Structure formats: C-alpha cells, structure tokens
Amino acid sequence: MNLLYPPRLDKKAVKKSFNRSAQKYDQSAILQAEILSRLIERLQYIKLKPTLIVDLGCGTGQAIKKLRKHYKKANVLALDMAEKMLFCAKSQYGLLDKKWLVNADMEQLPLQDSCVDLLFSSLALQWSNDLEQTFKEFRRVGRSGGLLMFTTFGVNTLKELRASFAQIDPAPRVHQFMDMHDVGDLMLSAGLSQPVMDMEEITMEYEKFSDLMADLKLIGATNAEKNRHRGLMTPAKLDRLRKAYEQIAYSNNKYQATYEVVYGHAWFPGVG
Numbered sequence: 001m002n003l004l005y006p007p008r009l010d011k012k013a014v015k016k017s018f019n020r021s022a023q024k025y026d027q028s029a030i031l032q033a034e035i036l037s038r039l040i041e042r043l044q045y046i047k048l049k050p051t052l053i054v055d056l057g058c059g060t061g062q063a064i065k066k067l068r069k070h071y072k073k074a075n076v077l078a079l080d081m082a083e084k085m086l087f088c089a090k091s092q093y094g095l096l097d098k099k100w101l102v103n104a105d106m107e108q109l110p111l112q113d114s115c116v117d118l119l120f121s122s123l124a125l126q127w128s129n130d131l132e133q134t135f136k137e138f139r140r141v142g143r144s145g146g147l148l149m150f151t152t153f154g155v156n157t158l159k160e161l162r163a164s165f166a167q168i169d170p171a172p173r174v175h176q177f178m179d180m181h182d183v184g185d186l187m188l189s190a191g192l193s194q195p196v197m198d199m200e201e202i203t204m205e206y207e208k209f210s211d212l213m214a215d216l217k218l219i220g221a222t223n224a225e226k227n228r229h230r231g232l233m234t235p236a237k238l239d240r241l242r243k244a245y246e247q248i249a250y251s252n253n254k255y256q257a258t259y260e261v262v263y264g265h266a267w268f269p270g271v272g
Contacts, residue, residue, distance in 0.1 A: 009129050011081070011105065018059075018082035021217070025060050027090070031204055033062060035261055037121045039151050040066045042263070048147055050074045050117030056106050056150075057124020059216045061089025067120060074117070081105045081127075107134050109141050116268075117146040125152040126177055135190030142268030146213075148192060154199055154260030155179045160249035161212075161257065167244040168237060180262045192266035199262045205254040209242040212255050 018025075026033075040063070050071055055063050058078035067076050077100035078089045086101045093099050104110050106121075107128060121139055128134040138148055155177050162174040180199050187195040206212040233241075249256040 009127065011127075011129070012166075015081050018080075019084040022082060022084035022088055025085070026062070029059075031202065032059070032123055032261060034202075035151050036063055036066070036192040039068065039120075039122050039149065039263065042149065042265075043070055046147065046149075046265075048118060050146070052077065052116055053118040054079055054109075054111070054116050056119055056121040057127070058089050058196075059085050059124075061085075061092035063120065063122060064089065067118075071118070075100055077102060079104055079106070079109070083164065095127075106201055109137055111141045114143045116141045117143050119146070119148045119150075121148075121150040123151055123153065125150055125183075126175065127187075131178065131183065132186040132189050135187050135192060139191050139268060144268060144270040146268040147265060148187075148268065149265040150263075151185065152262050152264070153177045154262040156201065156258055156260040158216075159258055160214075160245060163243040163248055164241055168240045177260070180260075180264075183262060183264060185266065187266050191269060193269045195264065195266040196267060197262065197264045199260055202258065202259045202261055204257045206257070207254060209245060209255050212257055213238075215238050225247060 018172055026209065048071075051074055053067055053071060053074050053076045055061070055067060055076060055078045058064070058080045064076050064078055068074070075098075078086065078092075079102040081104065083103045086103055090099055090101060102110065106129065119142060125131065125134070135148075142148065157177045158174050158246050165174060172255065180197050184195050184197040204212075208214070245255060249258075
C-alpha cells in the first residue's frame, strides 16, 4: 500500500456490485462488447506467439473464445475478483477443455514471476487502487518479450452524469477515471517498455433516463469511492438529476452519455 495515497476504492463494494450483476451483465454490456472487439482487432497487427495468456478482469469471459481462436496454441487463464463472473466465464471454454479460472485481484496476482506472454485486459484497470503498483505487478508476472494490452475508461467518461450530479449533490456519485497521459506515465514508472496510448470517445444514446441509470447499475459501474455518498437516491432527487441531465446532454429525444475509451499497450522488458 502507498501510504501517501491510501486506497481510494472500496474493493468489497466493487466485488459485490459485479457479483450482483453477473447473470444479467451481457444483456446491457453492449458498449463493453464493442470495445472488446476493437481491442481484439488490434492483436492482428502485433507479432506474438504466446503460450500463456491472462484475461485480466475477464468478467463473463467474452474474450476467451476470441483469444483462443486468435492464438490456437495458447492457454487462456481467466482472472476476475468477482467469483460469480468466473462462473459465467467457465461456460466460454469447451466442454472437454481445461478451465483456467482464477479468483483474484489484479493488484496481487497469484502467479509466478515471468510466466505470462500476453496480459490482456478490457475495461478492468479503472478498478485499481494503485495503478503504478498494478503495472509493477504486471511487469513481475510478464515474460520478457511479452505484451500488455488493455483498454480502460478515461477521464471524460460519464462527464454528463458527473456534471448533473454536481448540481444536486456535492458528494462524489460517479467513479473518477484517470487521464490517458497519466496512465502512460505510470507504465513508464513501473518499468514497462515502449508504452503506446491512444483514445476515442463513444457516445451512447438512451430513450429514457431510467434506461441509462439501469444500464450503469447492471454492468456494475456504480461509484465505489470510499468517500462516496451512501444514501439511497430518493424519487425526488432522481427527478432532479434527470432534469439537470436534460439541460446538459439531451438531444433529439435521447439522453447522451460519453465514454472515453483509452487503449494502451507496452512490452515486458528482460529481467533486470
């Protein structure tokens, strides 16, 4: 633990949220599925012959079949802190396949040094309390010449919802996401090699405000800050939030929500 920067996230709350949403997660994770597909496509331009792949923060395991198809000779280990997500991910393996499933936190990987050839992670790093230490952990388990490839949400994600909440409640209600450049700097600080970062913004549209809020809840994207407001949203406060949102991001009879998608990759250097 970094004593200068104590843990910001309540990991028990994160785990509880994703366990609760596991069974119905894929019904609302349309954006997550699209981002995963775009990340998988990027593997086509990188020469790599991995033996062991770790799908970090695997969720319901939607990447497993795609990774095994792309790297037919590799074993894919699915790792997630929410055990109910792993129960869903198990079904993504073939009936007779060995199931590589690990229930663990990305900040303390139960893996030996220098064993992973490809550490693949789509939309999980935003749940790290200490991203620099997490990258150091990735470097520890990464085999020389191996690759870290990931997506995470950037600082402008859900900016409309954050601005709307600010008008009715000073307490943090929306997860705080990191700036892309800070993520790149932390990779360098952790000793990862040749980091590359880029981003794109994707706008989702909802006909009803309740649909937007329900989506966020179902995919586990609730605020897990330790100093978050723990009171329930009353109908009156929710209505005030909707009205504030309409002043900020309501157009053509649709509620708009911005997601800043950050893509990154870096190589694992040699020992020492």
